[in-house]
Amino acid sequence: MNREDTNMPSIIVFVTIIAILLGGGFYLITHKDIYLKDKEEVKVEEKKSIKILEDSDYIYYSNLETIDEHNSLEYKTININIDSVDAKELQETLNNNMSAIRDSLIRDAEGNVVSCDMISYDYNVTSKYISLNVTTFSYLQNEEQLTKSIVNHYVFDIETGKILNTRDILKKENLTDQEIRVKIREYIKDDTEVDIDATLNSEYSLSIIKDEKVVINTVVKNANMDYNVSIEMD
Secondary structure, three states: OOHHHHHHHHHHHHHHHHHHHHHHHHHHHHOHHHHHHHHHHHHHHHOOOOOOOOOOOOEEEEEEEEEEOOOOEEEEEEEEOOOOHHHHHHHHHHHHHHHHHHHHOEEOOOOOEEEEEEEEEEEEEOOOEEEEEEEEEEEEOOOOEEEEEEEEEEEEEOOOOOEEOHHHHHHHOOOOHHHHHHHHHHHHOOOOOEOHHHHHOOOEEEEEOOOOOEEEEEEEOEOOOOEEEEEEOO
16 A cells, blocks of 8 residues: 555545535634624523612612601602613602601601601512602691692613603503593593593503503593592503
8 A cells, every 4th residue: 555545534534624614614604693693692691680689679678767657657768770870860869859858747746747748659560661650748647648649650661771751651552642542531431520621631641550551640630629540451
């Protein structure tokens, strides 16, 4: 057997390896979009949520000061555990408002609360939203009631952390302004003391409850006294 015959298997193996390398390189070049897409999908999967602290709730409280346990009156710091500019700015605003109302507290000689301004919170988390409701009100002991109630609704997109406006929610939920106003009309149509036109021309806001339903929040214009309502969409 001559030297050329002896080296032939080595040459074949070498050529095969070169062909595989060239073929693999060509595949990566021609399919780089798929490769990059796969890497992007992996990165998306790694980001599990928009939370700042993964083991904490989206909304939690600290610095709790109970003013009146019987009437559930308390001052507290709200922590919005969402990594976004909107969340940070809203948290700062709400906590500044809470600090400002602390000076409104008046007690009698026995230490009972006579009057105070308060802010309370509740929220719902769904697969698409974090819906935060902020109620500002005044408590008056003599009237044994909560007065001057104002409710603001903030709906966060659970993927981006941005606060959605009414138009955003309508679009995401495939609803129209007309459908909203039809629902309001149905709700108030049997009350003869309601100014239907004035009510329908009022601004409304939207929030989300736990069963994923959209809730319309608006003011009913009544002959005696205007009042807030929350109406669930079907």
